[in-house]
Amino acid sequence: MAAQNLKHALFCAVITLIISYPILGFNLEAEGINIILNGAETSTIVMVFLAAVVVFLFQLFRENIMATLKSIPTPLPQANKEPMAENKRARIESWVLTAIVVLALFWPFFVSRGSVDLATLVLIYIMLALGLNVVVGLAGLLDLGYVAFYAVGAYTFALLSEYFGISFWMSLPLGALLAALFGLVLGFPVLRLRGDYLAIVTLGFGEIIRILLNNWTSLTGGPNGIGGIPEPTLFGMEFGRRVKEEGNTSFHETFGIAYSGEDKVIFLYLISLVLAVFTALVIRRFMRMPVGRAWEALREDEIAARSLGLNRTAVKLTAFTIGAFFAGFAGTVFASKQGFISPESFVFLESAIILAIVVLGGMGSQLGVILAAIAVTILPELAREFSEYRMLIFGAAMVLMMVWRPQGLMPMRRIHIELKKQE
């Protein structure tokens, strides 16, 4: 046994060296037309060998380590305690959420402009993640092209304002509805497909939308994107220093206060907050409606659910369309926040980030997804020097979550009755 362990450990260590040394140990550099090969820094090479040694030791004493890990009591409180009563938990949760929302309402007036801007981005991601949560978490449909609907929302607003001068408030429902329509039209044929095929088809769809946006230069401006997207107005009051459109007044003149660039940022933040809360509440309602239960039933066991008379296509289509609708919402806000959009913002990586948020938060769990969206957006900003490792860590986190805790950090819990154990 020991000899076999040693052999396996050696093999693993050698594999570690093979996969890390050539890529990390040499740097390709272009020098004019020639490429030269540089050795990496000594510290990197030391790290590579250290990694191999760690792998070797871990594999050698794997059984002992695993036994030690098992003997440590789990830090999770649920493990030993009786689960909290369902209605009590729900009450606490709703109090916490209300407190967070109230705090979020007043918070921007006390912090810097940059933080508010970042918070707006967080809220956009929350909207996106909540929408994708319906599709992936509740209905169990893996949508890898979710960013396409986001793009539809953003481009709808950009194009409508450029060609027809339509305002943010008119575009918001239009963008969302158009995204939902796209979801409906795409979903209708593809939802018959099995899980992993669906994932690939939606991925292909997302890429097609991006390529079209990139190449349809006469309409979308191609890679140059569309600029000059107007900001939202408050009952016809603009937030700029000067009024751009006839008939509007400016915010600071109406209220007789000094002009401040921050007003605009805070206003956009508040709009996003309201929309994010709206998204969360609407989806919460849906989850408790019969259709929400049908989503989960189909996710858990499609054959059983169908045999109980659920219309598979209709149920999946609602999930897909609702998800797309909120992506369109988020897209409109994003376009208005940036003032400029281009296909660069709607690449597959964006879909992957949103998916990572849903997976990390716990598929189906709204609170978990919201917290994950906050963490995933803010952490790279806090640790600037690590920001280039952001995607590396995301990828690793997705794998580790699937291996160790596929239900996510805050797994979804639903109202249920458990049979008492026979004494």
Place this chain on the structure above:
Amino acid sequence: MQDLLYFSQQLINGLTIGSAYALIAIGYTMVYGIIGMINFAHGEIYMIGAYTALIAITGLATLGIAWLPVILIVALVCAMIVSSAMGWAVERVAYRPVRGRHRLIPLISAIGMSIFLQNYVHLAQGSRNIGFPALIEGSFQFGSEGAFAMSLSYMQITIFVTTLICMTALSLFISRSRTGRACRAVSQDLGMANLLGIDTNRIISATFVIGAALAAVAGLLLGMYYGSIDPLFGFIAGLKAFTAAVLGGIGSIPGAMLGGLILGVSESMTSGYLSGEYKDVVSFGLLILILLFKPTGLLGKPEVEKI
């Protein structure tokens, strides 16, 4: 005559790309055939193969070795070793622990792995694309007296021949060798094969290793053919190869070859007669259409869902 030459040029270009796609597609189709999951990180393994080959080529050039066959063989062997080790490790770390769980869990794990590997190379080698030296230069010219001359480059011939050798070797391996027979048995019924004493874990690892080695060959060939590589170039190629695998019928090895060729040709025809920008749209559109109307592909067997 001109039209015919132009058409044959597109056909040759398409077959070249297509045979390289087929090499990558083998990895998808074999893994899918055995454990029923889409190995999303396969495109990244191909990309790593290309990088390793380039590192080996540059390294040899630094050492002053200039004899072409040595360079090519050393680069090929290095790429295959590193990619195979990568394929083995990826399966071990990201797929084996989640095997047999709900369908989406291995897929999400694979997407995570793909993002991880992309950024691993990105951080180690930078995000800019790097020129890949064209080691095999020169071409046959046809119809040079007219305005349009069709050319068949030595590089294209190399790609054909290498693909042909790899495919033949793979077919022989699958049909003749003991491991190959075990592979077929496992893909028919994993549980039963296990009961009959086949070490299924070893066979699954072997599948990943074979797929990764072939992807590395494709990485070297396409790297030389395109003339530059970057950490993201595995993503689209992987998607195309997956399309090829689905087109031919996922799980079927001859299907992957056929699918690769069809996809390559339809792509080069699009860029030749319509516009190069839309060639990706055509291949993804093709993928969507096949999955909608004939999910089993051209040579695939229908999958019966058991309750």
